Amino acid sequence: MHRPTVPIEGSHVYGDATHVLAEGLRPATAEEIVGPYFPVRPIVSTTNDLTVIAGRELRALGQVVYISGRVTDRRGTPVQNAELEIWQANAAGRYPHPADENTAPIDQNFDGHTKIRTDLEGNWRLKTIKPGGYPVTPDWCRPPHIHFDVRGRASRLVTQMYFEGEPLNEMDILLQRSWGGKETAIAHYVGSTGLPEPNALVAVWNIVLLAG
C-alpha cells in the first residue's frame, strides 16, 4: 500500500499524541495517607462553618481561617457536586479521636468534621479554625494540616492540605513523601479585608483530580 511521504494536514499530531495531550494539563493534587485519626463515626455534618457547633454559645478556640477553592480535572474542567470529607485537629493539635494520645486539650466547641460538596462551578468553601501541629515522635511534629477525602465523578483523592510559610512543612515526613508535587498540597494566603473576625486568615487551595 502506498504511504504518503509528506505529512498530510493535521497528521503531525498522531505520532506525538501523548506529548500533545500532556501539554497544558495541570498536575494532579498530591496524595497522602488517611492517617490514624479518621473519624470513628460516619461524618454526618454538612456545615461550611466548623468554628461553631449548633446550640453552643461559644465558638471554637483559635484563629479563624476561611478556605476556598475549586475542584477541577487536569484540563481545568470544574467538577461539580464533588464530595469533600474533611477532618482536622483543633487549634491545640488534638483530634476528638480515641486513638489520639496527645495531651493537648480537647475543645468542646470544636468538632472538626464535615462533609461538603462543590457547586456547579466546582467551588467549595470552609470556615474553620487553623489547626495546631502535633507530635508524632520526639523528633517529628506534624505541621498544621487538614485532611481531605475528595470524591469526584471518576476520581477519589485522599490527601492533606497544608498552610504556606509553616517551618514544620519542610521537615514533615508525610508532606515530603507525598505522591505528587508537595506544592500542590499547600494552601496560599490571600488578602483578608472586611471579615467579621479581626486577624482571620483567608486561604485558597485548589484541588486537581486525576480524571475529574
Ligand SMILES: [Fe+2]
Ligand atoms: Fe492529621
